[in-house]
Amino acid sequence: MWIWRRSFQIAKAIVIVLIIGLGLSVAIAYAGVEPFATYKDAVSNKVMPYISSVRQTILPTDAEIQSDTLKLINEARADVGLRPLVEISTLTALAEEHCIDMKKRGTCDHRGFEVRADRSGCSYVGENCAEGYYSAGSLVGGWLTSPGHRENILNPSYTCTGLAYIDGWACQMFCG
Numbered sequence: 001m002w003i004w005r006r007s008f009q010i011a012k013a014i015v016i017v018l019i020i021g022l023g024l025s026v027a028i029a030y031a032g033v034e035p036f037a038t039y040k041d042a043v044s045n046k047v048m049p050y051i052s053s054v055r056q057t058i059l060p061t062d063a064e065i066q067s068d069t070l071k072l073i074n075e076a077r078a079d080v081g082l083r084p085l086v087e088i089s090t091l092t093a094l095a096e097e098h099c100i101d102m103k104k105r106g107t108c109d110h111r112g113f114e115v116r117a118d119r120s121g122c123s124y125v126g127e128n129c130a131e132g133y134y135s136a137g138s139l140v141g142g143w144l145t146s147p148g149h150r151e152n153i154l155n156p157s158y159t160c161t162g163l164a165y166i167d168g169w170a171c172q173m174f175c176g
Helices: 002-030 034-058 062-079 089-105 113-120 136-144 147-153
Strands: 125-131 160-166 169-175
Touching: 062 136, 062 147, 062 160, 062 169, 089 113, 089 125, 089 160, 089 169, 113 125, 113 169, 125 136, 125 147, 136 147
Parallel strands: none
Antiparallel strands: 125 169, 160 169
16 A cells, blocks of 8 residues: 555656646746747757648548548438438538638638528528537537437438538538
8 A cells, every 4th residue: 555655656746846847948938048949949840840740640631521521421311311412512612611701700600691592592501510520420420419400411302512621610501
């Protein structure tokens, strides 16, 4: 029992020393102390490109998420005997515009839906929006567990779609 307590005390001391050291390092870096600031910039310039390439290798791109999302949605439709949605460039462009607008405003909503619906040229239009999903599976899973979003995805009257995904912001328009 004393070994466990002693190990815990040592681990606690190490964590405290690391936190204090990190705090001092950050304080010195942001105080503008030249040697550390120069070192921080040199490290940042060497590390950030590597982190960026690792992110691109590990995480899917926006285009991959967008493509996979449509695939998963059409699979969900097929599971209940519905035909796949056909992607239309006009609807995709409208969805992209809305993603950019939501991202710029920092709000996930359906603001301007009536205008997008009119510009779509369709008589029967629906829309799903989301923010904060970083994989096609989580995005489609979120939509399918939400009654209103699920209703749009599985609506047999919809035959066409436009889907956009930009930096965690998603919009899908439906047309029937």
